[in-house]
Amino acid sequence: MKKKVTRRVIAIGMFDGVHLGHKRVLKTAVDYAQKNNSETVVLTFDSIPKKQSGVLSTLTEKIRLLKSRGIKKVRILPFNKIKNLIPENFLKLYLKNCFCIVIGYDFRFGKERQGSVKTIKNFCKKVIIVKPVRYKSKIISSTLIKKELISGRIEHANSFLGQNYTFEGKVIEGLGLGKKLGFPTANLTVEKEKLLPEGIFVSKVKIGNKRYRSMTYIGRRPTLGLSAKTVEVYILGFKGRLYGKKISVELLSKIRSDKKFLSVKKLAQRIRKDLKITRRYFEK
Known part of the structure:
Protein backbone atom coordinates (compact mmCIF):
# COMPACT_ATOMS: atom_id res chain seq x y z
CA MET A 1 0.00 0.00 0.00
CA ILE A 140 6.79 48.00 4.11
CA SER A 141 10.02 46.02 4.47
CA SER A 142 12.43 44.92 7.19
CA THR A 143 14.89 47.55 5.94
CA LEU A 144 12.31 50.34 6.27
CA ILE A 145 11.36 49.19 9.78
CA LYS A 146 15.01 49.18 10.87
CA LYS A 147 15.39 52.74 9.61
CA GLU A 148 12.27 53.82 11.52
CA LEU A 149 13.55 52.23 14.73
CA ILE A 150 17.02 53.74 14.46
CA SER A 151 15.48 57.15 13.68
CA GLY A 152 13.29 56.89 16.79
CA ARG A 153 9.97 56.61 14.96
CA ILE A 154 8.85 53.72 17.12
CA GLU A 155 5.13 54.18 16.46
CA HIS A 156 5.72 53.89 12.71
CA ALA A 157 7.87 50.78 13.16
CA ASN A 158 5.22 49.15 15.37
CA SER A 159 2.49 49.94 12.82
CA PHE A 160 4.54 48.36 10.02
CA LEU A 161 5.32 45.30 12.14
CA GLY A 162 1.71 44.80 13.18
CA GLN A 163 2.93 44.38 16.77
CA ASN A 164 5.12 46.29 19.19
CA TYR A 165 8.86 45.96 18.65
CA THR A 166 9.96 43.54 21.35
CA PHE A 167 13.21 42.14 22.67
CA GLU A 168 14.00 39.64 25.39
CA GLY A 169 16.79 39.73 27.92
CA LYS A 170 18.11 38.11 31.05
CA VAL A 171 18.32 40.31 34.14
CA ILE A 172 21.91 40.68 35.32
CA GLU A 173 23.63 42.62 38.08
CA GLY A 174 24.51 46.20 37.07
CA LEU A 175 26.54 49.02 38.62
CA GLY A 176 23.70 49.94 40.97
CA LEU A 177 23.77 53.61 39.93
CA GLY A 178 20.03 53.70 39.20
CA LYS A 179 19.27 52.55 42.73
CA LYS A 180 21.60 55.20 44.20
CA LEU A 181 19.80 57.87 42.18
CA GLY A 182 16.40 56.63 43.35
CA PHE A 183 15.52 54.81 40.11
CA PRO A 184 16.30 51.10 40.54
CA THR A 185 16.53 49.45 37.14
CA ALA A 186 16.71 45.93 35.75
CA ASN A 187 19.87 45.55 33.68
CA LEU A 188 19.46 43.22 30.73
CA THR A 189 21.75 41.19 28.56
CA VAL A 190 20.26 40.82 25.07
CA GLU A 191 21.36 38.61 22.15
CA LYS A 192 24.10 40.39 20.20
CA GLU A 193 22.42 40.18 16.80
CA LYS A 194 19.22 41.91 17.98
CA LEU A 195 18.73 45.45 16.69
CA LEU A 196 18.49 47.82 19.67
CA PRO A 197 17.83 51.48 18.86
CA GLU A 198 19.52 53.83 21.31
CA GLY A 199 17.65 56.32 23.46
CA ILE A 200 15.11 56.54 26.27
CA PHE A 201 11.74 54.95 25.57
CA VAL A 202 8.26 54.51 26.99
CA SER A 203 7.86 50.75 27.18
CA LYS A 204 6.03 47.78 28.62
CA VAL A 205 7.67 44.82 30.31
CA LYS A 206 6.38 41.27 30.51
CA ILE A 207 7.47 39.32 33.59
CA GLY A 208 5.98 35.85 33.57
CA ASN A 209 2.35 36.38 32.60
CA LYS A 210 2.12 39.95 33.93
CA ARG A 211 2.73 43.18 32.03
CA TYR A 212 4.03 46.35 33.66
CA ARG A 213 4.44 49.91 32.49
CA SER A 214 8.06 50.86 32.19
CA MET A 215 10.74 53.20 30.88
CA THR A 216 13.71 51.75 29.02
CA TYR A 217 17.21 53.10 28.49
CA ILE A 218 19.36 51.76 25.65
CA GLY A 219 22.72 53.50 25.41
CA ARG A 220 26.34 53.79 26.43
CA ARG A 221 26.06 55.85 29.66
CA PRO A 222 28.19 58.77 28.42
CA THR A 223 27.70 60.75 31.66
CA LEU A 224 29.63 57.99 33.45
CA GLY A 225 32.37 57.96 30.84
CA LEU A 226 31.45 54.46 29.67
CA SER A 227 31.12 53.16 26.11
CA ALA A 228 29.65 49.64 26.21
CA LYS A 229 26.03 49.43 25.12
CA THR A 230 23.66 48.72 27.99
CA VAL A 231 19.94 48.09 28.44
CA GLU A 232 18.21 49.22 31.64
CA VAL A 233 14.51 49.10 32.46
CA TYR A 234 12.73 51.04 35.20
CA ILE A 235 9.51 49.18 35.99
CA LEU A 236 6.69 51.29 37.40
CA GLY A 237 5.05 49.86 40.49
CA PHE A 238 7.20 46.73 40.63
CA LYS A 239 8.94 45.49 43.74
CA GLY A 240 10.85 42.25 43.78
CA ARG A 241 14.02 40.50 42.70
CA LEU A 242 14.54 39.76 39.03
CA TYR A 243 18.17 38.60 38.84
CA GLY A 244 18.51 35.64 36.50
CA LYS A 245 14.98 35.94 35.13
CA LYS A 246 14.11 36.45 31.48
CA ILE A 247 11.82 39.36 30.70
CA SER A 248 10.56 40.87 27.47
CA VAL A 249 10.41 44.58 26.66
CA GLU A 250 8.05 46.26 24.18
CA LEU A 251 9.10 49.69 22.91
CA LEU A 252 6.14 52.07 22.55
CA SER A 253 7.51 55.58 22.00
CA LYS A 254 10.84 57.39 22.08
CA ILE A 255 11.20 60.08 24.76
CA ARG A 256 14.59 61.44 23.73
CA SER A 257 18.07 60.57 22.50
CA ASP A 258 20.89 59.67 24.87
CA LYS A 259 23.22 62.51 25.87
CA LYS A 260 26.09 63.34 28.19
CA PHE A 261 25.11 65.44 31.21
CA LEU A 262 27.44 67.76 33.11
CA SER A 263 26.91 65.80 36.32
CA VAL A 264 25.14 62.78 37.77
CA LYS A 265 22.82 65.22 39.56
CA LYS A 266 21.77 66.73 36.22
CA LEU A 267 21.21 63.21 34.89
CA ALA A 268 18.93 62.41 37.84
CA GLN A 269 16.90 65.58 37.20
CA ARG A 270 16.42 64.57 33.57
CA ILE A 271 15.41 61.02 34.52
CA ARG A 272 12.68 62.46 36.77
CA LYS A 273 11.40 64.44 33.79
CA ASP A 274 11.53 61.33 31.58
CA LEU A 275 9.46 59.44 34.14
CA LYS A 276 6.82 62.19 34.15
CA ILE A 277 6.60 61.88 30.36
CA THR A 278 6.28 58.10 30.70
CA ARG A 279 3.46 58.36 33.24
CA ARG A 280 1.63 60.93 31.09
CA TYR A 281 1.88 58.58 28.11
CA PHE A 282 0.00 55.88 29.99
CA GLU A 283 -2.61 58.34 31.26
CA LYS A 284 -3.76 59.15 27.70
Missing part, protein backbone atom coordinates in the same frame (compact mmCIF):
# COMPACT_ATOMS: atom_id res chain seq x y z
CA LYS A 2 1.44 3.33 -1.09
CA LYS A 3 2.00 5.95 1.56
CA LYS A 4 -0.22 8.97 1.01
CA VAL A 5 1.86 11.99 0.02
CA THR A 6 0.79 15.19 1.77
CA ARG A 7 0.57 18.13 -0.58
CA ARG A 8 2.61 21.06 0.64
CA VAL A 9 2.14 24.77 0.16
CA ILE A 10 5.53 26.31 0.87
CA ALA A 11 6.05 29.93 1.88
CA ILE A 12 9.69 30.92 1.74
CA GLY A 13 11.52 34.03 2.88
CA MET A 14 13.76 35.64 5.48
CA PHE A 15 10.70 36.80 7.48
CA ASP A 16 12.81 39.08 9.69
CA GLY A 17 10.39 40.75 12.08
CA VAL A 18 7.34 39.00 10.56
CA HIS A 19 5.95 42.39 9.53
CA LEU A 20 2.71 43.22 7.68
CA GLY A 21 4.21 42.29 4.31
CA HIS A 22 5.28 38.91 5.68
CA LYS A 23 1.88 38.40 7.28
CA ARG A 24 0.24 38.84 3.87
CA VAL A 25 2.53 36.12 2.43
CA LEU A 26 1.73 33.78 5.33
CA LYS A 27 -2.03 34.37 5.12
CA THR A 28 -1.95 33.74 1.37
CA ALA A 29 -0.15 30.42 1.94
CA VAL A 30 -2.46 29.30 4.77
CA ASP A 31 -5.62 30.23 2.84
CA TYR A 32 -4.47 28.45 -0.32
CA ALA A 33 -3.50 25.34 1.65
CA GLN A 34 -6.89 25.20 3.39
CA LYS A 35 -8.76 25.51 0.09
CA ASN A 36 -6.68 22.74 -1.47
CA ASN A 37 -6.50 20.26 1.41
CA SER A 38 -2.77 20.82 1.83
CA GLU A 39 -0.39 21.60 4.67
CA THR A 40 1.46 24.91 5.00
CA VAL A 41 5.21 24.79 5.48
CA VAL A 42 7.43 27.83 6.00
CA LEU A 43 11.06 27.75 4.91
CA THR A 44 13.16 30.45 6.50
CA PHE A 45 16.79 31.06 7.41
CA ASP A 46 18.78 30.93 10.63
CA SER A 47 20.56 34.25 10.01
CA ILE A 48 20.61 37.31 7.78
CA PRO A 49 23.34 38.54 5.40
CA LYS A 50 26.29 39.99 7.36
CA LYS A 51 26.04 43.35 5.60
CA GLN A 52 22.66 43.96 7.26
CA SER A 53 22.68 45.68 10.65
CA GLY A 54 20.99 43.62 13.34
CA VAL A 55 17.85 41.49 13.25
CA LEU A 56 14.29 42.53 14.04
CA SER A 57 13.63 39.05 15.40
CA THR A 58 16.03 36.45 16.74
CA LEU A 59 15.52 32.91 15.48
CA THR A 60 13.50 31.98 18.59
CA GLU A 61 11.33 35.09 18.25
CA LYS A 62 10.81 34.48 14.53
CA ILE A 63 9.65 30.90 15.02
CA ARG A 64 7.22 32.04 17.73
CA LEU A 65 5.84 34.82 15.50
CA LEU A 66 5.44 32.44 12.55
CA LYS A 67 3.57 29.89 14.65
CA SER A 68 1.30 32.63 16.00
CA ARG A 69 0.10 33.09 12.38
CA GLY A 70 -1.17 29.51 12.19
CA ILE A 71 2.00 27.96 10.79
CA LYS A 72 2.55 24.50 12.28
CA LYS A 73 5.63 23.49 10.31
CA VAL A 74 8.68 25.77 10.18
CA ARG A 75 11.88 24.54 8.58
CA ILE A 76 15.08 26.46 9.34
CA LEU A 77 17.69 26.55 6.58
CA PRO A 78 21.39 27.30 7.30
CA PHE A 79 21.89 30.61 5.48
CA ASN A 80 25.70 30.58 5.39
CA LYS A 81 25.78 27.04 4.00
CA ILE A 82 23.27 27.57 1.21
CA LYS A 83 23.91 31.18 0.17
CA ASN A 84 26.41 30.02 -2.47
CA LEU A 85 24.20 27.31 -3.99
CA ILE A 86 23.20 27.94 -7.58
CA PRO A 87 19.41 28.59 -7.68
CA GLU A 88 18.57 25.31 -9.45
CA ASN A 89 20.37 23.24 -6.81
CA PHE A 90 18.65 25.16 -4.02
CA LEU A 91 15.25 24.38 -5.55
CA LYS A 92 16.05 20.69 -6.00
CA LEU A 93 17.30 20.36 -2.42
CA TYR A 94 14.59 22.23 -0.55
CA LEU A 95 11.53 22.67 -2.75
CA LYS A 96 11.06 19.37 -4.54
CA ASN A 97 7.60 17.78 -4.54
CA CYS A 98 5.91 21.03 -3.59
CA PHE A 99 2.33 21.62 -4.65
CA CYS A 100 2.57 25.41 -4.52
CA ILE A 101 5.20 28.02 -3.62
CA VAL A 102 4.21 31.37 -2.10
CA ILE A 103 6.76 34.19 -2.14
CA GLY A 104 6.98 37.94 -1.78
CA TYR A 105 7.26 40.05 -4.93
CA ASP A 106 10.99 40.73 -4.39
CA PHE A 107 12.20 37.32 -3.20
CA ARG A 108 15.65 36.35 -4.48
CA PHE A 109 17.86 33.43 -3.51
CA GLY A 110 20.97 31.41 -4.26
CA LYS A 111 24.46 32.45 -5.22
CA GLU A 112 24.73 36.23 -5.65
CA ARG A 113 20.91 36.36 -5.40
CA GLN A 114 20.65 35.00 -8.95
CA GLY A 115 17.44 33.10 -8.25
CA SER A 116 14.25 35.03 -8.92
CA VAL A 117 10.51 34.57 -9.36
CA LYS A 118 11.16 33.45 -12.94
CA THR A 119 13.54 30.70 -11.76
CA ILE A 120 10.91 29.35 -9.36
CA LYS A 121 8.19 29.42 -12.04
CA ASN A 122 10.32 27.14 -14.19
CA PHE A 123 10.54 24.69 -11.28
CA CYS A 124 7.04 24.62 -9.79
CA LYS A 125 3.76 24.80 -11.71
CA LYS A 126 1.89 26.84 -9.11
CA VAL A 127 3.68 29.94 -7.82
CA ILE A 128 1.84 32.71 -5.99
CA ILE A 129 3.59 36.06 -5.93
CA VAL A 130 2.28 38.27 -3.14
CA LYS A 131 2.07 42.01 -3.70
CA PRO A 132 3.77 44.31 -1.17
CA VAL A 133 1.94 46.10 1.63
CA ARG A 134 2.32 49.87 1.31
CA TYR A 135 2.18 52.78 3.72
CA LYS A 136 1.45 55.89 1.66
CA SER A 137 4.13 55.63 -1.06
CA LYS A 138 6.46 53.36 0.92
CA ILE A 139 6.68 49.60 0.66
Whole structure:
Protein backbone atom coordinates (compact mmCIF):
# COMPACT_ATOMS: atom_id res chain seq x y z
CA MET A 1 0.00 0.00 0.00
CA LYS A 2 1.44 3.33 -1.09
CA LYS A 3 2.00 5.95 1.56
CA LYS A 4 -0.22 8.97 1.01
CA VAL A 5 1.86 11.99 0.02
CA THR A 6 0.79 15.19 1.77
CA ARG A 7 0.57 18.13 -0.58
CA ARG A 8 2.61 21.06 0.64
CA VAL A 9 2.14 24.77 0.16
CA ILE A 10 5.53 26.31 0.87
CA ALA A 11 6.05 29.93 1.88
CA ILE A 12 9.69 30.92 1.74
CA GLY A 13 11.52 34.03 2.88
CA MET A 14 13.76 35.64 5.48
CA PHE A 15 10.70 36.80 7.48
CA ASP A 16 12.81 39.08 9.69
CA GLY A 17 10.39 40.75 12.08
CA VAL A 18 7.34 39.00 10.56
CA HIS A 19 5.95 42.39 9.53
CA LEU A 20 2.71 43.22 7.68
CA GLY A 21 4.21 42.29 4.31
CA HIS A 22 5.28 38.91 5.68
CA LYS A 23 1.88 38.40 7.28
CA ARG A 24 0.24 38.84 3.87
CA VAL A 25 2.53 36.12 2.43
CA LEU A 26 1.73 33.78 5.33
CA LYS A 27 -2.03 34.37 5.12
CA THR A 28 -1.95 33.74 1.37
CA ALA A 29 -0.15 30.42 1.94
CA VAL A 30 -2.46 29.30 4.77
CA ASP A 31 -5.62 30.23 2.84
CA TYR A 32 -4.47 28.45 -0.32
CA ALA A 33 -3.50 25.34 1.65
CA GLN A 34 -6.89 25.20 3.39
CA LYS A 35 -8.76 25.51 0.09
CA ASN A 36 -6.68 22.74 -1.47
CA ASN A 37 -6.50 20.26 1.41
CA SER A 38 -2.77 20.82 1.83
CA GLU A 39 -0.39 21.60 4.67
CA THR A 40 1.46 24.91 5.00
CA VAL A 41 5.21 24.79 5.48
CA VAL A 42 7.43 27.83 6.00
CA LEU A 43 11.06 27.75 4.91
CA THR A 44 13.16 30.45 6.50
CA PHE A 45 16.79 31.06 7.41
CA ASP A 46 18.78 30.93 10.63
CA SER A 47 20.56 34.25 10.01
CA ILE A 48 20.61 37.31 7.78
CA PRO A 49 23.34 38.54 5.40
CA LYS A 50 26.29 39.99 7.36
CA LYS A 51 26.04 43.35 5.60
CA GLN A 52 22.66 43.96 7.26
CA SER A 53 22.68 45.68 10.65
CA GLY A 54 20.99 43.62 13.34
CA VAL A 55 17.85 41.49 13.25
CA LEU A 56 14.29 42.53 14.04
CA SER A 57 13.63 39.05 15.40
CA THR A 58 16.03 36.45 16.74
CA LEU A 59 15.52 32.91 15.48
CA THR A 60 13.50 31.98 18.59
CA GLU A 61 11.33 35.09 18.25
CA LYS A 62 10.81 34.48 14.53
CA ILE A 63 9.65 30.90 15.02
CA ARG A 64 7.22 32.04 17.73
CA LEU A 65 5.84 34.82 15.50
CA LEU A 66 5.44 32.44 12.55
CA LYS A 67 3.57 29.89 14.65
CA SER A 68 1.30 32.63 16.00
CA ARG A 69 0.10 33.09 12.38
CA GLY A 70 -1.17 29.51 12.19
CA ILE A 71 2.00 27.96 10.79
CA LYS A 72 2.55 24.50 12.28
CA LYS A 73 5.63 23.49 10.31
CA VAL A 74 8.68 25.77 10.18
CA ARG A 75 11.88 24.54 8.58
CA ILE A 76 15.08 26.46 9.34
CA LEU A 77 17.69 26.55 6.58
CA PRO A 78 21.39 27.30 7.30
CA PHE A 79 21.89 30.61 5.48
CA ASN A 80 25.70 30.58 5.39
CA LYS A 81 25.78 27.04 4.00
CA ILE A 82 23.27 27.57 1.21
CA LYS A 83 23.91 31.18 0.17
CA ASN A 84 26.41 30.02 -2.47
CA LEU A 85 24.20 27.31 -3.99
CA ILE A 86 23.20 27.94 -7.58
CA PRO A 87 19.41 28.59 -7.68
CA GLU A 88 18.57 25.31 -9.45
CA ASN A 89 20.37 23.24 -6.81
CA PHE A 90 18.65 25.16 -4.02
CA LEU A 91 15.25 24.38 -5.55
CA LYS A 92 16.05 20.69 -6.00
CA LEU A 93 17.30 20.36 -2.42
CA TYR A 94 14.59 22.23 -0.55
CA LEU A 95 11.53 22.67 -2.75
CA LYS A 96 11.06 19.37 -4.54
CA ASN A 97 7.60 17.78 -4.54
CA CYS A 98 5.91 21.03 -3.59
CA PHE A 99 2.33 21.62 -4.65
CA CYS A 100 2.57 25.41 -4.52
CA ILE A 101 5.20 28.02 -3.62
CA VAL A 102 4.21 31.37 -2.10
CA ILE A 103 6.76 34.19 -2.14
CA GLY A 104 6.98 37.94 -1.78
CA TYR A 105 7.26 40.05 -4.93
CA ASP A 106 10.99 40.73 -4.39
CA PHE A 107 12.20 37.32 -3.20
CA ARG A 108 15.65 36.35 -4.48
CA PHE A 109 17.86 33.43 -3.51
CA GLY A 110 20.97 31.41 -4.26
CA LYS A 111 24.46 32.45 -5.22
CA GLU A 112 24.73 36.23 -5.65
CA ARG A 113 20.91 36.36 -5.40
CA GLN A 114 20.65 35.00 -8.95
CA GLY A 115 17.44 33.10 -8.25
CA SER A 116 14.25 35.03 -8.92
CA VAL A 117 10.51 34.57 -9.36
CA LYS A 118 11.16 33.45 -12.94
CA THR A 119 13.54 30.70 -11.76
CA ILE A 120 10.91 29.35 -9.36
CA LYS A 121 8.19 29.42 -12.04
CA ASN A 122 10.32 27.14 -14.19
CA PHE A 123 10.54 24.69 -11.28
CA CYS A 124 7.04 24.62 -9.79
CA LYS A 125 3.76 24.80 -11.71
CA LYS A 126 1.89 26.84 -9.11
CA VAL A 127 3.68 29.94 -7.82
CA ILE A 128 1.84 32.71 -5.99
CA ILE A 129 3.59 36.06 -5.93
CA VAL A 130 2.28 38.27 -3.14
CA LYS A 131 2.07 42.01 -3.70
CA PRO A 132 3.77 44.31 -1.17
CA VAL A 133 1.94 46.10 1.63
CA ARG A 134 2.32 49.87 1.31
CA TYR A 135 2.18 52.78 3.72
CA LYS A 136 1.45 55.89 1.66
CA SER A 137 4.13 55.63 -1.06
CA LYS A 138 6.46 53.36 0.92
CA ILE A 139 6.68 49.60 0.66
CA ILE A 140 6.79 48.00 4.11
CA SER A 141 10.02 46.02 4.47
CA SER A 142 12.43 44.92 7.19
CA THR A 143 14.89 47.55 5.94
CA LEU A 144 12.31 50.34 6.27
CA ILE A 145 11.36 49.19 9.78
CA LYS A 146 15.01 49.18 10.87
CA LYS A 147 15.39 52.74 9.61
CA GLU A 148 12.27 53.82 11.52
CA LEU A 149 13.55 52.23 14.73
CA ILE A 150 17.02 53.74 14.46
CA SER A 151 15.48 57.15 13.68
CA GLY A 152 13.29 56.89 16.79
CA ARG A 153 9.97 56.61 14.96
CA ILE A 154 8.85 53.72 17.12
CA GLU A 155 5.13 54.18 16.46
CA HIS A 156 5.72 53.89 12.71
CA ALA A 157 7.87 50.78 13.16
CA ASN A 158 5.22 49.15 15.37
CA SER A 159 2.49 49.94 12.82
CA PHE A 160 4.54 48.36 10.02
CA LEU A 161 5.32 45.30 12.14
CA GLY A 162 1.71 44.80 13.18
CA GLN A 163 2.93 44.38 16.77
CA ASN A 164 5.12 46.29 19.19
CA TYR A 165 8.86 45.96 18.65
CA THR A 166 9.96 43.54 21.35
CA PHE A 167 13.21 42.14 22.67
CA GLU A 168 14.00 39.64 25.39
CA GLY A 169 16.79 39.73 27.92
CA LYS A 170 18.11 38.11 31.05
CA VAL A 171 18.32 40.31 34.14
CA ILE A 172 21.91 40.68 35.32
CA GLU A 173 23.63 42.62 38.08
CA GLY A 174 24.51 46.20 37.07
CA LEU A 175 26.54 49.02 38.62
CA GLY A 176 23.70 49.94 40.97
CA LEU A 177 23.77 53.61 39.93
CA GLY A 178 20.03 53.70 39.20
CA LYS A 179 19.27 52.55 42.73
CA LYS A 180 21.60 55.20 44.20
CA LEU A 181 19.80 57.87 42.18
CA GLY A 182 16.40 56.63 43.35
CA PHE A 183 15.52 54.81 40.11
CA PRO A 184 16.30 51.10 40.54
CA THR A 185 16.53 49.45 37.14
CA ALA A 186 16.71 45.93 35.75
CA ASN A 187 19.87 45.55 33.68
CA LEU A 188 19.46 43.22 30.73
CA THR A 189 21.75 41.19 28.56
CA VAL A 190 20.26 40.82 25.07
CA GLU A 191 21.36 38.61 22.15
CA LYS A 192 24.10 40.39 20.20
CA GLU A 193 22.42 40.18 16.80
CA LYS A 194 19.22 41.91 17.98
CA LEU A 195 18.73 45.45 16.69
CA LEU A 196 18.49 47.82 19.67
CA PRO A 197 17.83 51.48 18.86
CA GLU A 198 19.52 53.83 21.31
CA GLY A 199 17.65 56.32 23.46
CA ILE A 200 15.11 56.54 26.27
CA PHE A 201 11.74 54.95 25.57
CA VAL A 202 8.26 54.51 26.99
CA SER A 203 7.86 50.75 27.18
CA LYS A 204 6.03 47.78 28.62
CA VAL A 205 7.67 44.82 30.31
CA LYS A 206 6.38 41.27 30.51
CA ILE A 207 7.47 39.32 33.59
CA GLY A 208 5.98 35.85 33.57
CA ASN A 209 2.35 36.38 32.60
CA LYS A 210 2.12 39.95 33.93
CA ARG A 211 2.73 43.18 32.03
CA TYR A 212 4.03 46.35 33.66
CA ARG A 213 4.44 49.91 32.49
CA SER A 214 8.06 50.86 32.19
CA MET A 215 10.74 53.20 30.88
CA THR A 216 13.71 51.75 29.02
CA TYR A 217 17.21 53.10 28.49
CA ILE A 218 19.36 51.76 25.65
CA GLY A 219 22.72 53.50 25.41
CA ARG A 220 26.34 53.79 26.43
CA ARG A 221 26.06 55.85 29.66
CA PRO A 222 28.19 58.77 28.42
CA THR A 223 27.70 60.75 31.66
CA LEU A 224 29.63 57.99 33.45
CA GLY A 225 32.37 57.96 30.84
CA LEU A 226 31.45 54.46 29.67
CA SER A 227 31.12 53.16 26.11
CA ALA A 228 29.65 49.64 26.21
CA LYS A 229 26.03 49.43 25.12
CA THR A 230 23.66 48.72 27.99
CA VAL A 231 19.94 48.09 28.44
CA GLU A 232 18.21 49.22 31.64
CA VAL A 233 14.51 49.10 32.46
CA TYR A 234 12.73 51.04 35.20
CA ILE A 235 9.51 49.18 35.99
CA LEU A 236 6.69 51.29 37.40
CA GLY A 237 5.05 49.86 40.49
CA PHE A 238 7.20 46.73 40.63
CA LYS A 239 8.94 45.49 43.74
CA GLY A 240 10.85 42.25 43.78
CA ARG A 241 14.02 40.50 42.70
CA LEU A 242 14.54 39.76 39.03
CA TYR A 243 18.17 38.60 38.84
CA GLY A 244 18.51 35.64 36.50
CA LYS A 245 14.98 35.94 35.13
CA LYS A 246 14.11 36.45 31.48
CA ILE A 247 11.82 39.36 30.70
CA SER A 248 10.56 40.87 27.47
CA VAL A 249 10.41 44.58 26.66
CA GLU A 250 8.05 46.26 24.18
CA LEU A 251 9.10 49.69 22.91
CA LEU A 252 6.14 52.07 22.55
CA SER A 253 7.51 55.58 22.00
CA LYS A 254 10.84 57.39 22.08
CA ILE A 255 11.20 60.08 24.76
CA ARG A 256 14.59 61.44 23.73
CA SER A 257 18.07 60.57 22.50
CA ASP A 258 20.89 59.67 24.87
CA LYS A 259 23.22 62.51 25.87
CA LYS A 260 26.09 63.34 28.19
CA PHE A 261 25.11 65.44 31.21
CA LEU A 262 27.44 67.76 33.11
CA SER A 263 26.91 65.80 36.32
CA VAL A 264 25.14 62.78 37.77
CA LYS A 265 22.82 65.22 39.56
CA LYS A 266 21.77 66.73 36.22
CA LEU A 267 21.21 63.21 34.89
CA ALA A 268 18.93 62.41 37.84
CA GLN A 269 16.90 65.58 37.20
CA ARG A 270 16.42 64.57 33.57
CA ILE A 271 15.41 61.02 34.52
CA ARG A 272 12.68 62.46 36.77
CA LYS A 273 11.40 64.44 33.79
CA ASP A 274 11.53 61.33 31.58
CA LEU A 275 9.46 59.44 34.14
CA LYS A 276 6.82 62.19 34.15
CA ILE A 277 6.60 61.88 30.36
CA THR A 278 6.28 58.10 30.70
CA ARG A 279 3.46 58.36 33.24
CA ARG A 280 1.63 60.93 31.09
CA TYR A 281 1.88 58.58 28.11
CA PHE A 282 0.00 55.88 29.99
CA GLU A 283 -2.61 58.34 31.26
CA LYS A 284 -3.76 59.15 27.70
